[in-house]
Amino acid sequence: MKLNEIGFVRGGYTTRKEAPRQGFHDDRLFTLEIKEEYKQAALEIKVGDLIQVVYFANEADRTALRTKPPKKEGKYGVFSTRSPHRPNPINICIARVEEVNDNIMVSGLDALDGSPIIDIKGYSQRLHDNLIAKYAIK
Amino acid sequence: MKLNEIGFVRGGYTTRKEAPRQGFHDDRLFTLEIKEEYKQAALEIKVGDLIQVVYFANEADRTALRTKPPKKEGKYGVFSTRSPHRPNPINICIARVEEVNDNIMVSGLDALDGSPIIDIKGYSQRLHDNLIAKYAIK
Numbered sequence: 490m491k492l493n494e495i496g497f498v499r500g501g502y503t504t505r506k507e508a509p510r511q512g513f514h515d516d517r518l519f520t521l522e523i524k525e526e527y528k529q530a531a532l533e534i535k536v537g538d539l540i541q542v543v544y545f546a547n548e549a550d551r552t553a554l555r556t557k558p559p560k561k562e563g564k565y566g567v568f569s570t571r572s573p574h575r576p577n578p579i580n581i582c583i584a585r586v587e588e589v590n591d592n593i594m595v596s597g598l599d600a601l602d603g604s605p606i607i608d609i610k611g612y613s614q615r616l617h618d619n620l621i622a623k624y625a626i627k
Numbered sequence: 628m629k630l631n632e633i634g635f636v637r638g639g640y641t642t643r644k645e646a647p648r649q650g651f652h653d654d655r656l657f658t659l660e661i662k663e664e665y666k667q668a669a670l671e672i673k674v675g676d677l678i679q680v681v682y683f684a685n686e687a688d689r690t691a692l693r694t695k696p697p698k699k700e701g702k703y704g705v706f707s708t709r710s711p712h713r714p715n716p717i718n719i720c721i722a723r724v725e726e727v728n729d730n731i732m733v734s735g736l737d738a739l740d741g742s743p744i745i746d747i748k749g750y751s752q753r754l755h756d757n758l759i760a761k762y763a764i765k
Binding site: 490491492493494495523527529530531532533534538539540541543545547554555565566567568569570571575576577579581583585597605607608609610611613614617620621624 | 628629630631632633661665667668669670671672676677678679681683685692693703704705706707708709713714715717719721723735743745746747748749751752755758759762
């Protein structure tokens with residue numbers, strides 16, 4: 490499968506070490522710079538929206554299959570974890586739109602500077618709550 | 628960016644029309660068939676876990692930039708929606724693990740049969756709640 494980035498994250502962390510474990514632990518502002526040819530797909534994104542940002546972690550180790558999670562003993566398969574190191578290093582963050590001008594400014598990412606953006610999706614907390622409620626009943 | 632599927636969804640819907648709008652609206656059981664070379668990355672996935680399944684919607688229209696959401700008037704940019712039709716048709720579902728044998732059986736997907744699986748991540752409801760709580764305060 491071949492993906493073409495729809496834009497790039499600007500103002501991201503310069504090193505993995507600098508990035509927080511979870512994007513929302515930090516108030517940093519990131520710019521989602523959308524390529525000209527995709528801008529009409531982002532026109533309705535507005536301040537206050539929660540969006541799901543999907544980006545490519547191009548510095549990740551794609552050979553990683555087992556990893557030691559920060560707060561656990563021993564190694565776990567990467568598919569049980571949220572480690573950025575995995576065969577297809579696609580990271581998914583829920584971000585909050587803080588400002589919209591020619592680009593989109595968000596908080597809540599954990600991306601390195603220049604990370605290619607793969608996709609942006611609307612996010613509905615209500616839908617999510619319905620899903621979790623259904624699973625909780627089981 | 629080039630992705631190599633880590634496996635395939637078996638037992639999925641045969642047509643897009645048959646698929647529910649949200650995976651959790653249906654109790655269908657899907658099999659995540661993980662390729663041999665990636666199985667050690669999935670060893671700790673167990674019954675009852677919530678996981679985030681990332682798959683490729685290979686029948687999607689990748690030229691779609693504007694779309695009419697089912698319950699809304701007029702067209703919206705696809706990056707404000709969760710339409711499967713988008714430049715990089717990566718779908719993300721939270722699924723529940725129902726059975727584990729040589730493969731992993733889950734509910735909660737909305738995938739067509741044979742969809743390539745790109746990634747699986749652990750999912751923490753607690754982390755999610757912390758994130759939403761932080762955004763709600765703003």
